[in-house]
Amino acid sequence: xxxxxxxxxxxxxxxxxxxxxxxxxxxxxxxxxxxxxxxxxxxxxxxxxxxxxxxxxxxxxxxxxxxxxxxxxxxxxxxxxxxxxxxxxxxxxxxxxxxxxxxxxxxxxxxxxxxxxxxxxxxxxxxxxxxxxxxxxxxxxxxxxxxxxxxxxxxxxxxxxxxxxxxxxxxxxxxxxxxxxxxxxxxxxxxxxxxxxxxxxxxxxxxxxxxxxxxxxxxxxxxxxxxxxxxxxxxxxxxxxxxxxx
Numbered sequence: 001x002x003x004x005x006x007x008x009x010x011x012x013x014x015x016x017x018x019x020x021x022x023x024x025x026x027x028x029x030x031x032x033x034x035x036x037x038x039x040x041x042x043x044x045x046x047x048x049x050x051x052x053x054x055x056x057x058x059x060x061x062x063x064x065x066x067x068x069x070x071x072x073x074x075x076x077x078x079x080x081x082x083x084x085x086x087x088x089x090x091x092x093x094x095x096x097x098x099x100x101x102x103x104x105x106x107x108x109x110x111x112x113x114x115x116x117x118x119x120x121x122x123x124x125x126x127x128x129x130x131x132x133x134x135x136x137x138x139x140x141x142x143x144x145x146x147x148x149x150x151x152x153x154x155x156x157x158x159x160x161x162x163x164x165x166x167x168x169x170x171x172x173x174x175x176x177x178x179x180x181x182x183x184x185x186x187x188x189x190x191x192x193x194x195x196x197x198x199x200x201x202x203x204x205x206x207x208x209x210x211x212x213x214x215x216x217x218x219x220x221x222x223x224x225x226x227x228x229x230x231x232x233x234x235x236x237x238x239x240x241x242x243x244x245x246x
Contacts, residue, residue: 023047025074026060029063031066031087058079058184073152077179079180084171085171086167087167091166
């Protein structure tokens with residue numbers, strides 16, 4: 001998932017070489033927070049202007065939703081014919097658990113200051129006015145997403161009425177719609193475009209245990225709760241990828 005704090009140092013290293021011909025972004029993400037995608041994209045543009053170098057994005061398995069937002073930070077976007085591209089929309093998801101506590105015999109006590117503090121609480125019945133509020137928020141974010149794509153892609157876009165429905169397409173179809181500029185892989189396009197340049201991979205540094213394929217088991221007490229929350233978060237991320245058949 002896209003995270004500005006994690007990506008900042010990676011981007012700085014990518015734009016750091018003295019004799020820099022271009023920067024390539026390998027995008028493989030189903031999205032996440034629109035704010036995180038926007039922060040990373042803004043940082044890409046800032047560094048590109050500072051170094052005066054072109055940025056090329058390459059869609060891998062998925063460049064959807066926030067992943068496509070990030071890809072639009074590039075001057076050119078390429079995809080594999082089988083890549084999943086698009087999903088220019090906004091989604092919110094949750095559960096309605098108001099009957100669960102009663103079934104298991106647990107009494108929940110909630111105290112708030114402010115009438116809107118408990119909006120969309122999963123343990124309370126859904127309120128129509130809360131859904132209206134959420135849809136209004138989604139519409140604002142969706143308009144920001146659309147404007148970003150228009151600003152970055154310009155007259156390359158085709159059939160805007162179809163583009164902004166939240167639909168996804170293969171890389172081949174995305175070329176026809178103007179969402180990407182061409183088909184190809186990073187190595188193929190870059191070696192053809194910059195035959196004299198050295199390709200230097202830049203990745204974020206992962207913890208040693210992760211690099212070895214090991215994870216830390218949750219301990220007792222608070223750490224155990226963190227472990228359960230981590231499992232829930234992992235399940236949510238897994239579900240996000242599964243929307244695209246991956």
